[in-house]
Amino acid sequence: MEFLDYLPQVFTWTNLSILVLGTVGGLILGATPGLSPTMAVALLIPFTFQMAPAPALILLGAVYTATVAGGAVSAILVSIPGAPANIATLLDGFPMAKQGRATEALHYCFISSFIGGIIGVFVLIFFTPVLADVALQFGPSELFWVAVLGVTVIGSLGTTSVLKGLFAGAVGLWISTVGYNPVVGEERFVFSEHLTGGINIIAALIGLFAIPQVLAMLEESGHSGAVEMFNMEQHKLLASLRANLARVKALVIGTISGVIVGIIPGAGGQIAGLIAYDQTKKFSREKDRFGKGQPDGVIAAESANNAMVGPSLVPLLTLSVPGSPTAAVLLGGLLINGLFPGPDLFTVHAEVTWTFINSLLVAQVFMLVFGLAISRYSRFVTRIPSHVMAGAVTVLAVFGTYSVQNSMSDVFVMMTLGTAMYFAAKFGFSPAPVVLGVILGPIAETNFLEGKLIAESGDGLLPYFFTGTINVVLVAFCLLSVGYSIFSEVRKLKKQREDTA
Amino acid sequence: MKRVKDVKTKSVWMAVMLGLILPLNVAAEGYPDRPVLVTVAYSPGGATDFQARIVTMMAAQEPYLGQPLVIVNKPGAGGQVGWNWFAQKAKGDGYQLAAYNIPHFIAQSIVFKTKYSVDNLEPIANWGADPAVLIVNKDSQFNTAKELLDFAKQNPGKVTISGAGQFTGHHVAMLQLAKAAGVTFKYIPTKGGVKALQRVLAGDVTAGFNNLSDSYRSRDKLKILAIADLERDKEFLPDVPTFKELGVDVDNSSVNFRGIMAPKGTPPEVIKTLAEKIPPMFQDKKVINKMRAGGSPMRVMNRDEVMAMWTERQAYLADLLKDLKKK
Numbered sequence: 001m002e003f004l005d006y007l008p009q010v011f012t013w014t015n016l017s018i019l020v021l022g023t024v025g026g027l028i029l030g031a032t033p034g035l036s037p038t039m040a041v042a043l044l045i046p047f048t049f050q051m052a053p054a055p056a057l058i059l060l061g062a063v064y065t066a067t068v069a070g071g072a073v074s075a076i077l078v079s080i081p082g083a084p085a086n087i088a089t090l091l092d093g094f095p096m097a098k099q100g101r102a103t104e105a106l107h108y109c110f111i112s113s114f115i116g117g118i119i120g121v122f123v124l125i126f127f128t129p130v131l132a133d134v135a136l137q138f139g140p141s142e143l144f145w146v147a148v149l150g151v152t153v154i155g156s157l158g159t160t161s162v163l164k165g166l167f168a169g170a171v172g173l174w175i176s177t178v179g180y181n182p183v184v185g186e187e188r189f190v191f192s193e194h195l196t197g198g199i200n201i202i203a204a205l206i207g208l209f210a211i212p213q214v215l216a217m218l219e220e221s222g223h224s225g226a227v228e229m230f231n232m233e234q235h236k237l238l239a240s241l242r243a244n245l246a247r248v249k250a251l252v253i254g255t256i257s258g259v260i261v262g263i264i265p266g267a268g269g270q271i272a273g274l275i276a277y278d279q280t281k282k283f284s285r286e287k288d289r290f291g292k293g294q295p296d297g298v299i300a301a302e303s304a305n306n307a308m309v310g311p312s313l314v315p316l317l318t319l320s321v322p323g324s325p326t327a328a329v330l331l332g333g334l335l336i337n338g339l340f341p342g343p344d345l346f347t348v349h350a351e352v353t354w355t356f357i358n359s360l361l362v363a364q365v366f367m368l369v370f371g372l373a374i375s376r377y378s379r380f381v382t383r384i385p386s387h388v389m390a391g392a393v394t395v396l397a398v399f400g401t402y403s404v405q406n407s408m409s410d411v412f413v414m415m416t417l418g419t420a421m422y423f424a425a426k427f428g429f430s431p432a433p434v435v436l437g438v439i440l441g442p443i444a445e446t447n448f449l450e451g452k453l454i455a456e457s458g459d460g461l462l463p464y465f466f467t468g469t470i471n472v473v474l475v476a477f478c479l480l481s482v483g484y485s486i487f488s489e490v491r492k493l494k495k496q497r498e499d500t501a
Numbered sequence: 502m503k504r505v506k507d508v509k510t511k512s513v514w515m516a517v518m519l520g521l522i523l524p525l526n527v528a529a530e531g532y533p534d535r536p537v538l539v540t541v542a543y544s545p546g547g548a549t550d551f552q553a554r555i556v557t558m559m560a561a562q563e564p565y566l567g568q569p570l571v572i573v574n575k576p577g578a579g580g581q582v583g584w585n586w587f588a589q590k591a592k593g594d595g596y597q598l599a600a601y602n603i604p605h606f607i608a609q610s611i612v613f614k615t616k617y618s619v620d621n622l623e624p625i626a627n628w629g630a631d632p633a634v635l636i637v638n639k640d641s642q643f644n645t646a647k648e649l650l651d652f653a654k655q656n657p658g659k660v661t662i663s664g665a666g667q668f669t670g671h672h673v674a675m676l677q678l679a680k681a682a683g684v685t686f687k688y689i690p691t692k693g694g695v696k697a698l699q700r701v702l703a704g705d706v707t708a709g710f711n712n713l714s715d716s717y718r719s720r721d722k723l724k725i726l727a728i729a730d731l732e733r734d735k736e737f738l739p740d741v742p743t744f745k746e747l748g749v750d751v752d753n754s755s756v757n758f759r760g761i762m763a764p765k766g767t768p769p770e771v772i773k774t775l776a777e778k779i780p781p782m783f784q785d786k787k788v789i790n791k792m793r794a795g796g797s798p799m800r801v802m803n804r805d806e807v808m809a810m811w812t813e814r815q816a817y818l819a820d821l822l823k824d825l826k827k828k
Contacts, residue, residue, distance in 0.1 A: 042545030046554045049791060136703035180578030182692050185612075185667035187578075196585065197577025265699060320718055321699045328695065329546030336555075336795045342718055405544075406573050407582075450689055454705060457661050457687040 006354035022062030030070020034400025085269030092297030107240035110371030116303030120310030135315030140451035145474035147444035172437020194409035208431035211418020258307025276304035542583025588617035593766030627760035630800035674755035
């Protein structure tokens with residue numbers, strides 16, 4: 001309970017105002033497409049150069065927490081995930097908003113983020129010594145299987161047909177191979193100068209999700225002439241709270257997935273959200289309602305991506321090995337403020353360390369309060385006529401894509417992918433499997449290549465990838481996941497045949 | 502009358518001459534009168550970006566540039582995207598500079614078809630130097646570099662060495678060590694130095710080359726066997742020998758130098774101004790303190806020293822990497 005001794009330090013006027021600033025700013029930054037938590041933290045670190053260590057660390061902690069939650073706002077309201085971690089939130093969040101349940105979706109989002117986030121930080125506080133070495137158990141072979149497990153989810157994501165889902169996923173995997181491969185040091189599929197840097201995940205994300213929406217909006221407003229945007233019912237906070245807490249299964253699955261994925265170095269929030277979403281769907285009795293505005297989807301995804309925050313710092317603080325891309329960026333900010341990951345962390349540097357961890361805890365509370373407050377005003381966004389909205393989303397998409405690495409090439413890639421997706425959507429394809437392919441492709445590939453190099457100078461390929469407890473467990477999960485998908489698909493087909501007969 | 506005419510022609514000539522000279526003078530005199538962009542070819546938050554932001558933080562102050570240096574990230578393909586862009590598109594007006602990483606960009610320009618090379622870039626000043634160190638896991642059977650090399654001799658192809666990506670300082674150090682000791686290693690390139698360090702901490706690889714600063718922070722879980730530099734590091738690792746001391750001919754060619762450069766075609770006056778004002782800026786007390794707090798080793802070098810270093814590296818790496826060319 002050592003953290004309690006340092007808790008009062010967070011509650012000075014300066015620190016509290018920094019917390020408010022960091023949380024509100026983080027929510028806004030997170031909701032801006034293209035400004036992922038990783039970017040937000042990276043751009044903020046230079047500002048902390050001029051600050052004292054305690055407020056600097058509090059600011060970084062608050063922004064990390066709030067940007068992760070903020071990304072859900074644009075996912076739900078305008079169908080652009082603020083960051084890759086919010087893809088799973090969008091799958092049911094945006095349909096909910098279309099049905100006029102945007103406030104409700106946002107309520108679920110912030111309540112679940114809070115619950116997941118708090119549990120995640122407690123895992124960091126109480127289990128750091130126990131979990132420290134777990135991160136190191138995940139070498140190339142284990143991470144390869146984690147990515148494959150993610151791939152097995154692709155088929156069932158947001159499409160009517162498994163086959164179309166798999167096809168879209170394969171296209172995504174192919175897209176991810178474009179560009180320079182860091183392991184072999186070769187360029188692939190670079191038939192245009194704009195592709196030398198590969199296809200940026202954020203550019204693909206924004207293009208695939210936002211552009212088809214924009215084109216659809218324009219199409220609608222052209223057809224009907226009348227301006228019709230989904231209307232909005234105000235949802236009582238207490239009702240949301242009760243409904244949210246009643247969905248224990250989604251919360252538990254979400255939080256556990258988030259914690260586990262957080263500790264695994266290099267996986268990150270996007271995978272946490274998607275695995276949580278998929279598991280919740282598989283364990284749910286109302287599978288058919290997923291993708292059409294099922295609150296469980298939002299709850300699982302958001303509790304997962306915020307539950308990831310605390311545990312992603314476990315390997316960072318103990319071993320200097322970051323558990324997520326954002327944690328990797330955070331390392332620089334921690335060092336410069338005197339928080340040196342490693343053996344002296346909880347002894348010599350105890351004060352700074354605990355101030356930082358406590359700020360994460362308190363930031364969750366602020367995130368909840370301000371998030372819920374923002375939810376009330378979401379109706380103003382949804383009242384915007386669709387042709388105006390189309391313009392606004394386009395501006396956000398272009399701005400967001402450009403800002404990632406100041407590259408016009410990314411904007412071209414984003415527009416091209418988006419337009420292609422618009423036409424593919426007409427044939428029943430959905431963007432989620434493509435994006436998942438783009439995200440998982442590099443993880444599976446680089447880890448396989450690294451693992452192959454290591455295996456070749458050791459025991460050989462098969463023993464390297466198929467022995468060891470974690471490998472075996474992960475392979476079993478992959479088989480289960482594939483088996484279950486085939487089983488449920490066959491059952492569905494049978495049922496359809498019986499119905500038609 | 503004739504005189505008047507003479508005076509007139511003379512003054513016209515003077516005006517023309519002045520007109521030719523003045524703009525150049527003005528460019529150097531008033532420079533810089535607006536913020537200067539510095540392209541960093543790596544993502545925000547990486548070691549190069551992080552250090553670049555620290556060393557440029559005092560630029561807007563007098564007596565330095567009086568204008569801020571603004572960091573713009575253009576990451577991708579191990580730095581190739583940003584540097585290609587810089588060599589091709591950056592205007593040589595002194596308002597577009599970039600951060601360099603040696604040996605990365607020189608090695609890449611030798612191996613790949615890049616738009617940049619030492620020939621179309623102008624060094625300004627160097628701020629940092631991070632030597633590579635040879636590390637093994639704390640539980641490793643090897644206690645000295647010699648034990649590792651002996652094992653590698655008896656077991657060709659069995660020793661794996663991790664490092665941060667292809668054609669980086671770590672890769673060059675590995676190539677040098679293999680050549681000097683007459684052994685073969687299997688190089689495991691990872692995305693970034695932290696990942697490479699993780700492979701050693703987890704025992705996935707036999708050994709690794711990594712940054713001195715990062716290895717020092719994890720020293721309780723590692724054995725640091727040797728340093729690929731000309732001298733020992735007296736501040737952090739006084740007990741770790743250099744390869745030369747161990748009788749292995751590995752010099753400082755793999756040391757990761759970081760600094761600022763300009764595109765070819767930048768006016769000489771502007772380069773002169775920058776070369777005069779930037780090294781003292783790197784040595785500002787505030788900069789030094791922040792760099793030390795972040796565990797980033799500094800080595801400030803002026804333009805002439807950097808130029809000599811570039812030329813030397815170019816010649817050496819062209820020879821070392823001649824078999825790896827993909828052009």
